[in-house]
Amino acid sequence: MHLLAMIFLLLLTMQLISGVLLFSLNVGVLPSEIASYYLGSEYTPAKSMETLVKVTLPHLLGFGFVLMGVMHLYFFIDEVTQTKKIVLLFIIVVSAVIDLLSPYLILLFGSSFAMLKLFGFVSFELIITYILYVSIRSIIKKSLNKLKVKN
Amino acid sequence: MKFSISKKLHENRAMKLLLSVYTIFILTFITVNIFMKVEYFGSTLESVKSTILGNEEEFIDPMSLEDILTIVHTDLFSQLFILVTIASLYMRTPILQSVKMGVLGVATVAIFVEVFSFFTLYYGIDSLVFYLVSSFLLFNISMVIMSVHSIALLWMRRY
Numbered sequence: 125m126h127l128l129a130m131i132f133l134l135l136l137t138m139q140l141i142s143g144v145l146l147f148s149l150n151v152g153v154l155p156s157e158i159a160s161y162y163l164g165s166e167y168t169p170a171k172s173m174e175t176l177v178k179v180t181l182p183h184l185l186g187f188g189f190v191l192m193g194v195m196h197l198y199f200f201i202d203e204v205t206q207t208k209k210i211v212l213l214f215i216i217v218v219s220a221v222i223d224l225l226s227p228y229l230i231l232l233f234g235s236s237f238a239m240l241k242l243f244g245f246v247s248f249e250l251i252i253t254y255i256l257y258v259s260i261r262s263i264i265k266k267s268l269n270k271l272k273v274k275n
Numbered sequence: 276m277k278f279s280i281s282k283k284l285h286e287n288r289a290m291k292l293l294l295s296v297y298t299i300f301i302l303t304f305i306t307v308n309i310f311m312k313v314e315y316f317g318s319t320l321e322s323v324k325s326t327i328l329g330n331e332e333e334f335i336d337p338m339s340l341e342d343i344l345t346i347v348h349t350d351l352f353s354q355l356f357i358l359v360t361i362a363s364l365y366m367r368t369p370i371l372q373s374v375k376m377g378v379l380g381v382a383t384v385a386i387f388v389e390v391f392s393f394f395t396l397y398y399g400i401d402s403l404v405f406y407l408v409s410s411f412l413l414f415n416i417s418m419v420i421m422s423v424h425s426i427a428l429l430w431m432r433r434y
Contacts, residue, residue: 127376128362131383135355138390142348149341186352193359 126267129197133260136190140256144249155242159235162227176227187220190252198255201262212251219247284367285432294364294429298422301357305415308353312411324404327396343397347390354386357418365421368428378417385414 147153151161164170195216199209222244229237285291316323329337362379388410392403428434 125363125366127379128359128366131362131379132355132359135351135358135383135386138387139348139351139355142344142351142390146341146344146348149344182349189352189356 126263126270130260130263132193133197133256133263136194136252137256139190140249140252147245153242155235155238158241159230159238162230162238163235171227171231173228173231176231179227180224183224187224191216191220194252194255194259197259197263201258203262204258212255216248216251216255219244219251223248284434285429291429295426297360298426301361301422302419304353304357305418309415320404320408323408324396324401327393327404328399328401338397340397343393347393351386351390354414358382358386361418361421361425364425367434368425369434370424370428378421382414382417382421385410385417389414 151158160168162171195209195213198204198212222240224244226237226241226244230241284294316326325333325335327338327343329335362382365378366375368375388406392407392410395403396407
């Protein structure tokens with residue numbers, strides 16, 4: 125089961141990297157780039173509500189699955205306090221909601237919400253990276269301890 | 276995932292049925308996915324290469340890095356989901372540990388090779404097209420083996 129959890133975390137890390145690359149190439153990393161991606165520019169049309177829903181829908185499923193998978197492995201780590209686990213869960217859910225909702229806010233209320241999108245995306249990715257790191261470290265530690273006991 | 280911890284899974288008829296239905300869904304997804312990939316990339320190594328790198332003679336534009344990343348990003352998600360759920364069932368079966376590890380290893384390595392060869396192909400190393408296609412097929416074949424074997428043993432009341 126340790127091996128399976130490790131494979132899950134490694135594949136999720138790859139998924140995370142591809143997501144960050146896709147975001148930076150497609151949308152951009154500056155608030156101005158994010159705003160023009162959604163609101164359109166001289167050369168590109170603005171995104172429609174339908175397009176946003178088409179992107180949000182699979183991400184809702186994905187975020188739910190990632191949240192469930194990663195957090196339930198993280199919750200098995202005994203060294204982390206219960207309070208820290210709950211706080212992290214709260215922060216990750218809030219950042220996921222901001223990340224998913226902010227494109228609609230940009231489209232409805234203007235480019236001032238581009239900063240919010242960037243904040244939601246960066247905070248979600250950073251927290252997931254932290255949880256992945258802690259979980260992978262914990263699994264390696266447990267596996268090494270198991271090996272020591274066997275020897 | 277209760278099925279990964281409950282003992283004597285075959286005695287739970289509802290769970291047995293649920294897992295069988297789930298496996299049918301996954302097998303259908305794998306089949307449709309293969310057909311979709313063949314439709315998009317073509318069925319020969321040459322057509323896969325042309326789709327990714329473009330072909331001036333046939334007026335095919337090369338794929339952009341964004342296109343490749345989008346495919347990798349969505350495929351990784353489905354592969355991750357299928358691998359974790361099917362493998363956690365497969366690990367419960369009474370098959371030899373070395374066989375289970377072997378199939379799981381092949382499936383995992385295939386995902387990494389597929390992603391790696393996709394990007395290297397984009398950057399011009401077109402000899403890796405064979406690895407891209409074979410790793411995609413290997414992953415799907417291992418998933419079919421894992422799911423069919425697991426469900427067959429479950430119906431044979433072996434675990």
